[in-house]
Amino acid sequence: MYRRLLESYPAEADRYDEMLEAGGRLRPHWRTLIDQLEDLSPEVLRRRAREVREAIAADGVTYNVYADPQGANRPWELDLLPQIISAEEWQTLSASVIQRAKLLNAVLADLYGPQMLLSEGLLPPALVFGQHGYLWPCRGIEPPGGIHLHLYAIDLARSPDGHWWVISDRTQGPSGAGYALQNRQIMSRAMPDTVRDMHVQSLLKFFHTLHNSLSELAPAGGEPPLVVLLTPGPYNETYSEHAFLAHTLGFPLVEGADLMVRGDMVYLKTLSGLRRVHAILRRLDDDYCDPLELRADSALGIPGLVQAARLGNVLIANSLGSGVLESGALHGFLPAICQRLLGQPLALPAVASWWCGEKPALEYTLANLEQLVIMPAFPSMRMQPVYGHSLNAQSRQRVIESLLAQPHAYVAQEWVRLSQAPVLSRSGEYRLMSRAVSLRVFVVAAADGSYHVMPGGLTRVAPRQRKDIVSMQQGGASKDVWVLGQMRTEAADGPTAASAAAESQDGRQRSLDTAHTSLDTIRSTVDISSHAGENLFWMGRYAERCDNLSHLLRATLQRSTDLQGDARENFYQLCEICRGLGIALPAPAASGRPTVNALQQALIAAIVDPTAATSIAANLRHLHHCGYQVREHLSLDNWHAINRMPGLVADSGGAAGMTPALALNMLNNVIQACVGLAGHALDDTTRDEGWHFLMLGRHIERMTHLAALFGQFLRQPPAAQIKILPWLLESANSVVTYRVRYRRTPEWLPVLHLLIFDVSNPHGIAFQFQMLERYLSDIAEQLGTLSMDTPAHLSALLHEFELEDLSHDSLFVADAHARLVQLMREAITGAFALSDELARHFFTPLNAPVSQGVS
Secondary structure (H helix, E strand, O other): OOHHHHOOOOOOOOOOEOOEOOOOOEOHHHHHHHHHHHOOOHHHHHHHHHHHHHHHHHHOOEEEOOOOOOOOEEEOOEOOOOEEEOHHHHHHHHHHHHHHHHHHHHHHHHHOOOOHHHHOOOOOHHHHHOOOOOOHHHOOOOOHHHOOOOEEEEEEEEOOOOOEEEEEEEOOOOOOHHHHHHHHHHHHHHOHHHHHHOOEOOOHHHHHHHHHHHHHHOOOOOOOOOEEEEOOOOOOOOHHHHHHHHHHHOOOEEOHHHEEEEOOEEEEEEOOEEEEOOEEEEOOOHHHOOOOOOOOOOOOOOOOHHHHHHOOOOEEEOOOOHHHHHOHHHHHHHHHHHHHHHOOOOOOOEOOEEEOOOHHHHHHHHHOHHHEEEEEOOOOOOOOOEEHHHOOHHHHHHHHHHHHHOHHHEEEEEOOOOOEEEEEOOOOOOOEEEEEEEEEEEEEEOOOOOEEEOOOOEEEEOOOOOOOOOOHHHOOEEEEEEEEOOOOHHHOOOHHHHHHHHHHHHOOOOOOOOOOOHHHHHHOOOOOEHHHHHHHHHHHHHHHHHHHHHHHHHHHHHOOOOOOOOHHHHHHHHHHHHHHOOOOOOOOEOOEOOOHHHHHHHHHHHHHOOOOOOOHHHHHHHHHHHHHHOHHHOOHHHHHHHHHHHHHOOOOOOOOOOOHHHHHHHHHHHHHHHHHHHHHHHHOOOOOHHHHHHHHHHHHHHHHHHHHHHHHHHOOOHHHHHHOHHHHHHHOOOHHHHHHHHOOOOOHHHHHHHHHHOOOOOOOHHHHHHHHHHHHHHHHHHHOOOOOOHHHHHHHHHHOOOHHHHOOOOOOHHHHHHHHHHHHHHHHHHHHHHHHHHHHHHHOOOOOOEOOOOO
8 A cells, every 4th residue: 555655665673663563564643644645746745845945944944063064054954754653652751751850850959959869879979069060159049939940851762662761851951842843834834734634733832831931930020021032142053943932932032242130130231221131041051151150251141140040030941050960870860869759760761871980880881882882971071972883993992991081971871773764865766765763852841830741842863874873963854743632623733723823933922821911011012132223223234235235236237248439438437436335346557457357257246255345245144144133023024035135146156257147137136135125124024123223224324325326426527427327326226216207318417416415215315314313313212312413414414505506517516516525425424423323322231221110
């Protein structure tokens, strides 16, 4: 029945197969999926796999790998085939995982409290105090509700007999829950019928519980709580997930520099001042969180955070010091500890482990090295697992020497052959291949202290067959985990739950069951962080800069293809203007002017060269970087538009050999994308303080560009100015406005009026003065700061001109011309000064006042 799919699938006798029983029969819970896949042609299945990859690229789901040849932001890998777990098996497994979460929470409470486990000999003191994971300054800190582990993850593997074993515990800031939800959303779009028909359980309740738990436990003193998600920043390998989680949970995404401690309270630096933070969901490692009491060289943490937690003024999830439990050497001690603390046997065993710090364990390890895997005992050690069976004589001797020199630093584990699951081949003939897999399961603590397991998880896939290392850093892929439920429609994340899935994907999940009323929610506003405001400001500037450069280069490059008559001289003149605007073009030499071809190649390089600071490619990269850091403030469509933009000029092979026609087509695509971004800015962005700074950035950049463009234009002789008026209108994106308004060929005074004096032309200088004045006034009203007078001053200077004085036959033209050139210089200087002033007022509020009405 399943011959087409399974005939080439390699079964391995020494591994458990997630899809097949012994003898090659399909496991019952896989049959619906395989039946539906058998009905699809190879072309359809390949198209769906391609749609998954395209959805990942559009959503910007990445796993950053340092020094990766594919680039820092490597696209997340998601296989089209899920890992499927039956409802009966999941019920047993989840109960065991909950027990382990309760146990580890109790262990943390003891280690940072009475330390009974140490005094009774259930844990060796050297194993706890001999590692960096135990934070002495955090001893005695009692977290709200007694919950140390708010979010817990456990890595599981199957042995060949099908039993689950614990590989590792993730207790600091476990990653992957956001990736699991993104996987589900993408799979629900790729295979909606299958998700519905198999009654795959929803993941959304897990995130509701996390949101509600942090909100309810936060020491807010009756205020609407402010919970933030603390990230190390955009260069962290899982930053993409941080941004997605912040968007989903509705928590501001912040870095350590966005927070400060004042009076033992934690505050968020916002555009309107300081606002108290009541809870922090952290993705920052323990010792980096506070340079004052923990790691002094940390530039990522918040000085004074430990003291704020010590006094109970902020909830930190997970509690500081929880990383002590990530040591694999603890596994062998947990069965006895579980019996002591919970009064019951440990339900979910770990892979057999021996901490070499104990003499009998060291002796066993040395005698059985070929059957074991040697791993670091402590998470702070940077070491890959060493498989004893793969060592040659020389390597084996080096391992033995290391074990004898520092036995306490190593733990030996039984070598368990991971289970295998099918993956879809991407190349060649349509077929299924087998890959080793491990399962990461997530647990969340509710406000009452009970634990709840996500009915799904994250399956990690080894990059090659017969390879048991499933590290994402080494090129591994992922699978969605389908936990099958009872036959009820609300169990799916697909079409039967489309509204919930859409809300979690493009909305910000708000608590539906909190201690605060809806009126409290309405009255409480989440101010924009200074960091987010700055990135929105520069996002606006870079978006406008890309648009301006594209129009300038397109208008110039178009005139390089037909150089009849005066056109050649005009082209050289245009290139001089472009050089004056910062475009890197070859300058005239003693031997004469550069060739037209050399100028064309330089203009093309100004489009595609990512190493040129002023190129479109570089500015698109900066635009993407700013948007990447404020993803939680953008709609999904807006983010998709930004995420696509660097690819518009990527993979072009450089300027060498690129034709002007291809370059012009590239510029057209960039301009169309910039138009889309402008539409998102006006009609698809929340009208809060951040939006005002986004628009300020756009208008400051446009004012700077127009003033610089017109300043360079006015340097040209009057006769030459007349010849290049059409180019000036195109460069300023005002051709259509001129044609509709004047219905005549470009003339000096009408062009001058349209581009400088006309307050109704959105691409004119007077319009920029007017809009900057308006937005600054709005910001002054909203944020209580003084309005800056630069735009008003420039508008006053502009009103002093008489247009007739600028006519070439006017007696006052020389004086008016000089004053206009000076006004362009003042506009540029004023734009730089205004940008600096905004940065001083709003982006670095080191002495900002506490927001009124918020304690």
